[in-house]
Amino acid sequence: MGVLRQRMYGGKPRSNHARVVDDLGRAIITGEFHVGETLPGDPQLLERFGVSRSVLREAMKTLAAKGLVRAKSRVGTRVNPRDNWNFVDSDVITWQMQAGMDAEFVGHLCEMRLAFEPAAAGLAAQNATAEEIVNLYGIAARIDNPAHSRETIAQEDLNFHLAVAEMSRNPFMRSVSTLIEAALAVSFQISSPALSPEMIAQCASQHLRIAAAIASRDSQAAATAMRAVILEGATRARLALQNA
Numbered sequence: 001m002g003v004l005r006q007r008m009y010g011g012k013p014r015s016n017h018a019r020v021v022d023d024l025g026r027a028i029i030t031g032e033f034h035v036g037e038t039l040p041g042d043p044q045l046l047e048r049f050g051v052s053r054s055v056l057r058e059a060m061k062t063l064a065a066k067g068l069v070r071a072k073s074r075v076g077t078r079v080n081p082r083d084n085w086n087f088v089d090s091d092v093i094t095w096q097m098q099a100g101m102d103a104e105f106v107g108h109l110c111e112m113r114l115a116f117e118p119a120a121a122g123l124a125a126q127n128a129t130a131e132e133i134v135n136l137y138g139i140a141a142r143i144d145n146p147a148h149s150r151e152t153i154a155q156e157d158l159n160f161h162l163a164v165a166e167m168s169r170n171p172f173m174r175s176v177s178t179l180i181e182a183a184l185a186v187s188f189q190i191s192s193p194a195l196s197p198e199m200i201a202q203c204a205s206q207h208l209r210i211a212a213a214i215a216s217r218d219s220q221a222a223a224t225a226m227r228a229v230i231l232e233g234a235t236r237a238r239l240a241l242q243n244a
Helices: 003-009 016-029 042-049 053-065 090-099 103-127 130-143 150-167 171-175 177-190 197-215 219-243
Strands: 069-072 076-079
Touching (some): 016 042, 016 090, 053 069, 090 177, 103 150, 103 171, 103 197, 130 197, 150 197, 177 219, 197 219
Antiparallel strands (some): 069 076
């Protein structure tokens, strides 16, 4: 489940493996287990979760792949420094959001989006097919709906940005889409354009400008319009946090 859908619809992990990963991951991110601390041994964790040793072992491998822990013989499994955590991983971002969001977190997401999404829009202006551009206009039109809820406008917003990433024809742009989802999940949770019809109309207009620039094959205009959308969303989220 992606970051945005997790924030919108919640839901508990279905498998034992996923449940152990989710519980321990959140415990690490929220500080129940501190950086450098050794996790409880297998007997304690097996009792805590009521799972088999093989499920626990696979869960630890998953957490290690996310950069959260490392196992050492005769020492145990320790929590890695934050610098080792994979913040592009959807689970890690979700756990971080559950632990609490602040202006710094919003700013970091904005900086990462600014680093690649305007470039993706510029590439889309060069590489998009006519059919893809028509589809992009359709998504922008669907954003302009005063009946939107936070959930529905966030989903259409995500569809738009993922479409631009796909149109860039750069596989790396599409592979870091988790960051886009995280930023939109922040918007959904803190301050959404769905709060008023005027904000919805403004959001739709901004996305329409991106589509128009791509349709005109104007890479610079597409990048500029994308940058404006990202900065607007980040500013809205920061103001909402300040007024909370």
